Amino acid sequence: MAASGDNAASGPQTGKEADARPGMSDERRALAKAHAAILAETAARVALELPMSADVDDFRRVLASEAKP
Numbered sequence: 001m002a003a004s005g006d007n008a009a010s011g012p013q014t015g016k017e018a019d020a021r022p023g024m025s026d027e028r029r030a031l032a033k034a035h036a037a038i039l040a041e042t043a044a045r046v047a048l049e050l051p052m053s054a055d056v057d058d059f060r061r062v063l064a065s066e067a068k069p
Contacts, residue, residue, distance in 0.1 A: 042063065046063050049062070050062060
């Protein structure tokens with residue numbers, strides 16, 4: 001059985017772990033954080049606008065329409 005610390009190393013990086021990526025410029029890191037914030041805000045807004053009966057296909061459809069200029 002693997003230790004719980006082993007799973008953390010193989011999972012996605014979050015928080016300070018993502019900040020510690022070697023070789024990523026400060027500008028690129030700032031842009032990535034800004035992009036993630038925009039995506040999270042849009043997803044949250046879409047989720048609030050959809051009715052409780054909406055499914056993942058409804059969510060994808062509305063989210064895709066938000067992304068189109």
